[in-house]
Amino acid sequence: MARACAPWVLVAVWLGMLDMVSAADEAPLFWEGCGEIGVMQGQGDADQPARVTSLSEFPDVQTGDLVPPCAAGAAEEFWEMPVLYPCKVARAEVAWILRVMLGDCGTALRIFCTEDVLPVATSNVPGVANASQASTKALLGVVSEQRGSCRLVAVLSSRVYGRAKAFLQLIGIPIRSSVLVHISDEQARAGKWGGVDQAYWAAEYVLWKVAFRNHWLDDTRGSFAGAVAKGHLAYFPLGFTRQMLGVASLQRHPRPSASRRALLTSFAGRPALREGQLRAAEAETRGLLVVRPSTGRYSSRDQGYIDFMLNSSLCLNLPGASVECFRLYESLEAGCLPLLVEGWGPMGEMQANDAVREALAPLVQVSGSWPPFLFVPGHQSLHRVLMGFQQNPAELDRRQSSAGAWWTAAKQHFRNKFCRQVFRRT
Secondary structure (H helix, E strand, O other): OHHHHOOHHHHHHHHHHHHHOOHHHOOOOOOOOOOOOEEEEOOOOOOOOOEEEEOOOOOOOOOOOEEOOOOOOOOOOOOEEEEEEOOOOOOOOHHHHHHHHOOOOOOEEEEEEHHHHOOOOOOOOOOHHHHHHHHHHHHHHHHHOOOEOOOEEEEEEHHHHHHHHHHHHHOOOOHHHEEEEEEOOOOOOOOOOOOOOHHHHHHHHOOOOEEEEOOOOOOOOOHHHHHHHOOOEEEOOOOOOHHHHHHHOOOOOOOOOHHHOOEEEEEEEOOOOOHHHHHHHHHHHOOOEEEEEOOOOOOOOOHHHHHHHHOEEEEEOOOOOOOOOHHHHHHHHOOOEEEEEOOOOHHHOOOOOOHHHHHHHHHHHHOOOOOOOEEEOOHHHHHHHHHHHHHOHHHHHHHHHHHHHHHHHHHHHHHHHHHHHHOOEO
16 A cells, blocks of 8 residues: 555655646647546656646636537537526536536526626616626527526525526516526524525425525425425535536546555645634544645635645545535545544534534435445544554545445436426427
8 A cells, every 4th residue: 555655744745746747748638518628647646646637627607608518519509598697606616517517418508697687786887787788688588599498597696596586587587487506505504694594495496497406404394305395496416616627527537546545534625614623633533634724715726735635545524614515526526535524513513413414415315325425423433444444455445436436426316407407398
């Protein structure tokens, strides 16, 4: 096992080696549809650190942009689906929603930014009102051409939801024939943030053709469960940020084996909100946990973060504002087995009981059983579990393979849900 030859005191030296990978050896690949947009290098061990260099990134989208379907050829004609999207505030989710979830259904996506379409307080500024009117007119034109059961996909955060719903109703777009994708509603506990509760949202979802949401946490009345049973609500994972698209595009390339990777256990992220959990994990792992503090934003690219994931065998998932976070799914893309401490909840809670299981319960629908992540009952078990993997690298590789297969199936499962609801013809 490679880590036996890589003392932990050399981790800093190893991290520096990642910057020495030469760009001269990269093959000129071009992104067409959902093709490969990255180059995989290295094996993940101390001598050959793994790195995926992305040659292209999913760009910022603007009103009027056309996102072509993955499988469409240059000469093919394809149907356009209008998508109302918060282009400025949801830059992190853009690749996951527009490319991974919606981009493989054989239909192009015509983008309309909420910032351009919705009336704004500054509409008296010269040019703003006219631009909004032009965008609205174009949106109505694309909606009027729809021949399917869905007229529009509205990707909305809780903050803009009420204004967007009222505006769509005002201009005559039937939300009963539109699909809502509800994002950024990460309430750690019902009412904890002083926001709207689940019963309110369950009643709102009934108004749409169907609603999709992540950050799942039902109330004691089962408001979300009731909405699901009636066909008004469906879950989809938070997914990864767009900086991981280069890694995700390498579908035919196996990730470096977990047993060969230089780092046994790692955590990459901001210590804020989870200082107590991080201190307890560091103390209990006794030098087996390597921490990479991060202060970057989700919408920006952090090559060091990507490389860190690719060279880690186990990725500790510490909740921030919610249990479900981008890091969980980014570790899966990197082939790093997610490690979760049951009972460690959002906002640094150390005794959150079933917080982890409650938040991830919707993932059971992929295979009918819990995803093959590594769940430990408490942080006191961390050292024993990690030592077991050090002594049995074959089991570590088996668990990695199982998690990778599950993640591939999960993406297809949730993508199919979107395809059925959004792009079904009448």
